[in-house]
Amino acid sequence: MSPLANHVTERAAGELRTRRENWRPLPRRRPPRRVPAVLAIRAPIPKPWRWTLIVLSLAIPLVVWTALSASGAVSPTFLPSPRAVLATGLEMARTGELFTDLWATLRRILYGFGIAVLISVPLGIAMGTFQAAQSLFEPLIGLVRYLPAVAFIPLLLIWLGTDEAPKVALLVLGTVFFNTVMTADVVRTVPRAIIDVSYTLGARRGEVLRKVIVPYALPGIIDAIRVNAAAAWNFVVVAELVASTTGLGRRIVQAQRFLQTSKIFAVLVVIAVLGVVIDVALRLLRNRVGRWVG
């Protein structure tokens, strides 16, 4: 007897085997209806469909807006026409006030979010790499992270006055914790095996960190920054609404006082466009850095 057969009988003896009974056949369901390609789960859709939907996504709200304001159903004081908003925007650009405000806001983002990134990326890398750093910072960050940054505005105003400092501080406060936690999460996705192999190739601790962990995590870190850049926009406008003499947020408050709704709309459009520009820029950077992700 071959060793294989021997093995099989040995196992069969231990188990109680019975033949399957003659059950009635399993009921069968009728085959599913064919669905159009556009509704298939996670399937690519035809190119014309795709472009149509993309255009519609912006065109429909614009048409509704135009129709509403043209019909006279809503007073122009509440809802200015798209044309009026465009005209106001152009006028603001001509007088230069748009660019002064834009620059004031952008500078705050650059400083505030810049500082937040400079703190959170190294901190997040440390927390994702060293358990000591994780144990030291995680409890505090976990606690503070869920305090709404906006609730700190009164305190920041008392501590830092009404100048640039409290606005920059609010931006830092609002984004630094989330970006730290997200960076740490990304760093923790670096596979153990790739770190181990690096040691067997002669890499020292610092080299593993610099030449393996950081490059591996970099695309994900940029992704985290992209997500939190959107939050930075939120906070800068809030900060300017509360206490400021310049900036896009400030312009909105002022326009409200004079019931200049078209100005509010124009500023909102500018904020949206700028947000998209920053997002696309970061996405391009990420795709460049993370070409290897594929």
Added chain:
Amino acid sequence: MSTGLSLSGVGKDFRVRGRTVRALDGIDLVAAPGDFVCVVGASGSGKSTLLSLVAGLIPPTSGEIQLHGRPVTGPGPDRGLVPQAGTLYPWRTVERNVAFGLELLPLDRAERARRVSWYLAETGLAGLRKSLPRQLSGGQQQRVAIARALACEPEVLLLDEPFGALDVQTKEDMQVLVRQVWQDTGTTVLMVTHDVEEAVFLGQRVIVLACDPGRIAAEIPVELAEERGLDVKRSAGFLELRASVEDLVRAYHAQVR
């Protein structure tokens, strides 16, 4: 004082949910320079743990591991490791993956390039030097991993089921490649696998591990010609040896059930 790799009385315990589990027990193993030793065993026999110990990635609970008479205290480039899959640097091209270990050493550019080129040619990757890992097949990726480990000129090459994720045909190509690389470089090879045929084809010796705790059940010399082509696998001597090793593996596997 001995040359080569030696393990004496090596054991390893793990703590699993407050319980101590003995993964390996009393492992004695010697591999002289240039030896090709294969370790086979069912899953759970502590095969991978054994390689992690030799690589220095985890410390043994008892016993000692020595390389050329010096105790192993941590990982280092004298013991190159090739895991099952997925340990290439995905952002580095093939040639820069192979160059990783050399970039850490004081070598000039030309010297480094010369060595990298040799290992790329040796492993049949010369045409893929600028490719990224994700553009490679599983077999090609493992070639890169082998070339990368060899480029550091390890005393011992540790292969941890390196072909476990490959299809049969690719696996056989890789087996022929490993034999050839072993002969061309003279490196000691310690390979762990659950594939008995692979172990008998590649090794000069096959060590069978018993499960729970992992310990050496048998050590079988492979008396086949040094020059082995894939057709050896059909020879009577090979089949007989393979059958007897398989019986051993099954016998020690069955005890656990």
